[in-house]
Amino acid sequence: MIAVGGDGTLNEVVNGYFDEAGRAINHSASIGLLPSGTGSDFQRSILKCNHSDLIETLLNGESRLIDAAAAEFSDSRGERASRFFINVASLGLGGDVSALVNRWRNSLPKWIGGRTRFSAAAIAALKQYRNVPISLKLDDDRSIDINSNLVIVANGRFGGGGMMLAPHAKLDDGLLDVIVTDGATRWDVIKELPRIQRGSHLRNPKVNGHRVRAISIRSEVPMAIDLDGEMVGYTNAQIKVLPSAIRFVS
Numbered sequence: 259m260i261a262v263g264g265d266g267t268l269n270e271v272v273n274g275y276f277d278e279a280g281r282a283i284n285h286s287a288s289i290g291l292l293p294s295g296t297g298s299d300f301q302r303s304i305l306k307c308n309h310s311d312l313i314e315t316l317l318n319g320e321s322r323l324i325d326a327a328a329a330e331f332s333d334s335r336g337e338r339a340s341r342f343f344i345n346v347a348s349l350g351l352g353g354d355v356s357a358l359v360n361r362w363r364n365s366l367p368k369w370i371g372g373r374t375r376f377s378a379a380a381i382a383a384l385k386q387y388r389n390v391p392i393s394l395k396l397d398d399d400r401s402i403d404i405n406s407n408l409v410i411v412a413n414g415r416f417g418g419g420g421m422m423l424a425p426h427a428k429l430d431d432g433l434l435d436v437i438v439t440d441g442a443t444r445w446d447v448i449k450e451l452p453r454i455q456r457g458s459h460l461r462n463p464k465v466n467g468h469r470v471r472a473i474s475i476r477s478e479v480p481m482a483i484d485l486d487g488e489m490v491g492y493t494n495a496q497i498k499v500l501p502s503a504i505r506f507v508s
Contacts, residue, residue, distance in 0.1 A: 260290040260316060264298045265345055269486035272326060272344045272504065280328050280342065280500050288321040290507040299487070300345040303414035303429060304508050316507055323502040324429040325413055331483050331491040343485040344504065346417040346424070347497055350390075350407040350481040351447070354383040355418065387444045390481070394438070395474040402438075402468075407481070408447070410437040411473060411497050415457070417487075425457030426467070432501035436468040472498035 261271040268291055277283055292312065293301040304324070305312070326344050333339040348355075387407055394402040394409075410417070412424030412435045424435040439447075442464045453459045460467055473496070475481075480492035 259287060260292055262292045263294055265300050265487040268300055268345075269341075269343055269488060272486075273342050275504060276326075276342055276500075280503065282503065282505075286505075288505040288507050290316040292316065299416040299418070299420065300414050302416040302420070303345070303427070304506060321505045321507045322430070324504055324506050325432060325434075326500045326503040327411070327413055327434060327497055328500055329483070329485060329490075329495060329497045331493065331495040332480070333491045339491055341485055341490055342500070343413070345412070345414040345486045346484075347411040347495075348417060348423075348484040349409040349411075349475060349493060349495065351383055351387060354386065354482050355379045355484070381448070384444050384447060387447065388479075389441065390477050390479040392438075392478075392481075393476045394436075395476075396436070396468055396470045397472055400468075404438055404440040406439045406442070408439045408442070409475060409481075411435075412437065413499070418454075421451075421454045422457030423454065424467075425460065430502065432499060433469045433471060434473070434497065434499045436470055436473055438466050438468075439464055440466060470499075472496070 259271055261268040271289060275282060275289065291301060291304065326342055328340065328342050329347055330338060330340045389405045389407050392404050392406050394404065396402065410423050412427045413429060415422055415424050415427045417423045424437055427435040446464060450459045450462060459465050475493055475495045477493045482489055483491050483493065483495055
């Protein structure tokens with residue numbers, strides 16, 4: 259299977275790859291990616307060739323097993339829902355940003371690139387930025403309480419149109435990288451945007467990273483959830499890694 263499009267299109271293909279239990283429907287099937295979407299962030303973590311060589315790679319390249327993730331959350335009606343993702347889950351500000359980018363999709367000129375769209379949406383979403391009490395449960399044995407409006411659960415390194423949200427994430431390590439802010443103000447987020455582009459935001463004492471197999475996220479106020487660039491629902495949420503779940507051509 260070859261996904262032609264951005265991260266949202268790839269997410270649709272990934273969700274057709276698994277059965278309801280998170281098992282590959284056809285273990286010999288491979289997924290390839292021909293990126294052409296707004297953000298196309300997953301390609302930055304998976305593709306090792308130039309775009310000019312991509313067709314040959316898709317036709318003749320080797321496949322390898324990489325991780326995916328499964329998320330449970332509340333949909334717009336307040337009912338429990340579930341979905342798989344392959345790149346990044348973003349909760350709070352990230353979900354608000356994705357909702358804006360998708361809302362603007364047909365109203366902005368096509369020459370405005372993905373990074374510019376996501377940066378503009380981040381600034382716009384900050385108008386409603388409010389930290390809320392959040393409880394995180396990591397791998398069923400660690401509990402953390404934070405005051406935040408930004409939680410990242412990453413399989414890939416990039417999101418938001420090229421921002422290096424999780425600089426240490428690996429696609430085949432059987433773990434998810436969790437990046438959280440704690441007590442960060444609106445101004446803190448604005449100042450960090452250039453550093454997020456380079457992946458150096460983890461040096462900020464208000465930003466913390468964890469590596470987990472599973473995470474539960476509970477917030478006193480519902481937070482928007484984005485999976486692979488698509489706003490899908492709200493907290494509370496549970497996310498777990500699916501190790502070596504997808505065969506991918508790269």
